[in-house]
Amino acid sequence: MMSLQTAMLVGLLAPLVVALLTPFLAVRHIWRDAAGPIGGVITFIAALEVAMAVRDGQTPRLFVAQIAEGLAIEFAVTPLGAIFGLVASGLWILAALYTVGYMRGNHEKHQTRFTAFYAVAVHAAMAVAWSGNLLVLFIFYEILTFSTYPLVTHKESAAARNAGRLYMSILVGTSVVLLLPAVVWVWLSTGTLDFRPGGFLAGQIDPAIAPILLGLFAFGVGKAALMPIHRWLPAAMVAPTPVSALLHAVAVVKAGVFTILTVVVYVFGIDFLAKTGASDWLVWLAAFTILASSMVAITKDDIKARLAYSTISQLSYIVLGAAIASSMAVQGAALHIVMHAAGKITLFFCAGAIYVQAHLTKISELDGQGREMPWVFAAFFIGALSIIGIPPLGGSWSKFILMVGAVEAGYIVILAVLGLSSLLNVYYLLEPLSRAFFRDKTRVIDVAFHPLVVVPPVLTALISIGLFFFDEIFLDLAILASRGQQ
């Protein structure tokens, strides 16, 4: 067993080491390609160690540097951070395997650059997860944006460059114009940036301006893709699918909602928000985003675009949970980070597998192709059911708890919103399957079988099932997170 500090160091540095070694390992492709999965396993073990300690009530800490008076680079793992760290590192293992299959199967260029920046992004995500104060969170939030830029523009085509511009301008723009002043505002009015259970803003700021500060955070965190700042996410789908799968369904977007959840729980404090009603407006905006993006998703024929809008909708579930600011809702939101991650990465893996093996990108092209790729579509089916929230799949827990939380806090209308959203999910996520299995084949496609793109989605689908039965650690952590003042 490693000491906790060592575990934290390992968890933070392993992805960085992978990134730095990749250019040197590039002489032998097998070495380079093995580095990612191995790094993933090491990171995950460290994350598990840390999460266990957090579950036992500890707060693992790691001090790195003192930037200036009152500004420290310090990591301190909160229960929420432990959850996010587990998700990011665990799914990285499978995503790294999948990346190898995808990039090789697709004959993509610049694989070394791709693998290196991919690992840097994971490093940034881990650092976001374990950050001990708002400054560290902000620092690695920005690094996450910059490190994913080369991945989004990987194809170096004009379309990729345009998407990259939109990506950078929205994510960096919102973080500089809104998030940074929000962080500085907190610093100025309280003199500290350290996360504290139960929050530390109560009594330090005027409750009347709390909604404004919350708004700076909610819109400043562009990665949470709250409408109307969601446009970067569909644009980022121009990236190779491994990026969409791990980063734009898990690491990057979850870093966004994680930030909002962390700010609500450890900076504002849910009691403060619940008492002042400062987050009331955010409940309705999140509800609107949930429904509106589901509607948009229905109109999308491109598989990845549809999944992207589905992600926007699902992210707002988590924002909704944070905004409701009851302990049940926060639990639901925290769990949804896990459940949605497992489900959505499965769907993206499948979309990529379909592209690599059959070169299909549109839902209307899937007619009758189900039997050609049975494993892929089976995994897709399970992933979709989990997102919809049907037992016995992980996604049913988080939705259920979220609904209870909404009712508990008196938001009855939200119950209807969540129900309606599930119905829309059923439609737009199961349509590809019904086409694949119940329509006649319109054209014959030569499907090449690539095991490395098929096995990961099957595994993540199994994880989605497993999460229904073995969700204790996540549930424990979520309950810890929602408990507030300790």
Added chain:
Amino acid sequence: MGAAIITNLPALLVAVPLLLAPVSALLHSASLAWMLTLIGAGSSFIAALMLQSITENGVRISYHLGNWEPPWGIEFVVDSATSLTLVVMTGLGFIATLAARRLVSSEINDKDSGKFYAAWMLVSGGLFGLVMTADAFNLFVFLEISALASAILIGMGAGTDRRALVAGFHYLVIGAVGATFYVIGVGFIYAMTGTLNMGDMAARIPEAGGGAVLHVGFGFMVAGMLVKAAIFPVHIWLPAAYSYAPSAVSTLLAAIATKAALYVLARIVFTIFGGVPEIADIALSNVIVPLAIGGIFIGTVMAIYEADIKKMFAHSSVAQIGYIALGLGLTTPAGVSASFIHIANHALIKGGIFMAIGGFVAALGARANLDSITGIGRRMPITATAFLICGLSLAGLPLTAGFISKLYLVRAVLETESYLILALVLISSALSIVYLWKIMEVMWMQPAPVRSPKLAENPAIYLPLWIVAFGNIWFGIDASWLVAAARSAATALLGGGV
């Protein structure tokens, strides 16, 4: 002997470069002249560091030139604000000198090199004197020394681009107008107070009882320095001067020249006129703050629409000077320390950027513009990576020096509760990423044109460049020293008294 050197440090800081300059002018060997300059620059840096360590805890050194007591003799004053500015200027001056050897040999005739380095040392010595002197007229003398020498250096870019001559001439004329404004202002104040010593001026101005003469004198002095510091809208000399000057000169000027003028501006407003806040504060909040914001936007927008890389960053300098001036304009301790932090960090950022561009120009043998540097990231990875680091620092990416500047400036503005200014600062900061990204995209995300020749990277350029790039990261992670020094500088400036 040691003690004698330490007590005479302020004089040596100015005298050494000024005395070495004529020696260098007589040398025919470029290498020898460069060595001499390097020794001069290195010893200035050491001297500045020593002064900084003496003054950082609030000690104030008053040095009487030739042992003539002020107000009859000329007085040099070094406090923590002066010494921080000097450390930044001499440090970057030294690194710019390190890189100058290769940059100069590719752009300047060998037989002119001796004279080039002579002018280089005159600029440095003049600017150091400008910062230290506590005599208002002596300041004008140093202003002229550095301005004439700068014009020569800028004009020497004519070997590669004839437009350098026009740029140098503009600089000379506009700079002379600025200096003249300043000296007219000094005349008025002298007539009123009967002294040229800044400390005495500061003491007598409140007694002299305001009136039109005071206002006019103040206005002329400030206006003159606005020109010298290249604050919008009197910044027009700067873009051409920086972009047509030889690369080594761009590096030196961008890193140290306007910083000295900004420092003097702060001295005029806070020290000389510190006793009449009703005048000084009006100038700051009604003139300097709006102009600073104007400069921030004009500089950023011009940079976005510029295709020539050197010019783009020259425009960006106008914007960055705006940030520094804005911090001063806030008149709060937090604002002034934010300015000092950015004076240091911006010197690091722009010094590195212009050095890297010099490296590109030397390798390409042509001006650097968005076409010619296409795909240069893979052709010159060492230089381009350092450029990338400095660029990210300019954009204010966390863990770089630029982020620290931004953090403290935002904090200072937020503290004064001027939300409009805050919004404008943040928006412009986000806009600055546009021009930066345009370059990064071209450099890294586009393939080099086919059949482009291999470009050689030169360690003599990229080693100093990497020192600066490393500094950008170092001061982004451990800014304790800088933040403390800047706070102490702000206290010294705002505390009144020369």
